[in-house]
Amino acid sequence: QVQLVQSGAEVKKPGASVEISCKASGYQFIAYGIHWVRQAPGQRLELMGWINPDNGATKMSPQFEGRVSISSDTSATASYLKVTGLRSGDTAVYYCARTSGPVAGHFDTWGQGTLVAVSS
Amino acid sequence: QSVLTQPPSASGTPGQRVTISCSGSSLNIGHNNVQWYRHLPGTAPKLLIYNNIQRPSGVPDRFSASKSGTSASLAISGLQSEDEADYYCVSWDDSLYGPVLGGGTTLTVL
Numbered sequence: 090q091v092q093l094v095q096s097g098a099e100v101k102k103p104g105a106s107v108e109i110s111c112k113a114s115g116y117q118f119i120a121y122g123i124h125w126v127r128q129a130p131g132q133r134l135e136l137m138g139w140i141n142p143d144n145g146a147t148k149m150s151p152q153f154e155g156r157v158s159i160s161s162d163t164s165a166t167a168s169y170l171k172v173t174g175l176r177s178g179d180t181a182v183y184y185c186a187r188t189s190g191p192v193a194g195h196f197d198t199w200g201q202g203t204l205v206a207v208s209s
Numbered sequence: 210q211s212v213l214t215q216p217p218s219a220s221g222t223p224g225q226r227v228t229i230s231c232s233g234s235s236l237n238i239g240h241n242n243v244q245w246y247r248h249l250p251g252t253a254p255k256l257l258i259y260n261n262i263q264r265p266s267g268v269p270d271r272f273s274a275s276k277s278g279t280s281a282s283l284a285i286s287g288l289q290s291e292d293e294a295d296y297y298c299v300s301w302d303d304s305l306y307g308p309v310l311g312g313g314t315t316l317t318v319l
Contacts, residue, residue: 128248133295133313134254134295134297135310136299136309136310139307148307150305150307151305182250184253186254189259194259195256195259195260196244196254196256197265199253199254201253202253
């Protein structure tokens, strides 16, 4: 079945970087986009950006440009979210989600979420 | 500040019908499909509605949605205690070339 499995929880110090993986299975990886979403404690969901695994095209939401990058590895059928210069406000649960199309569409499958805690 | 505007909260009693609105612009809702998600913090969001009005298999018909112009709404009838959650609308934005999210509505069942 279609599945997205994310890497485990991370604890990082301020200023460090973190990379979260999202391993896809059960479908043709390059045919569907992957989006990243996060939720900080007590806050609403935030859309971070997306990648088209077929051609590697990416787009970050404006508030995440500069510190966040998204990549994919078609041989590993995985997408990666990297956040640099971590600060306490980046403490959140991060989700990857598959879209119903290469870029746009609805999020029909979600990863289980990865908790990233930023603390000195 | 979210691109799509939702009321921050909504409430109803068991059995009641509640609606949640989502307002956007011609760059997003007015030109593209709307989706609705239910989210309980700490769990993955769940797709409730896609393509403005379509329900994925497994979503009860108590959940319905509509779209008109640059606004959309989600209706939940026969309200149940387990419907307590945060609800989000999403649409594609032609200017940002990416999806945009409503601020979310916390539904309380009184």
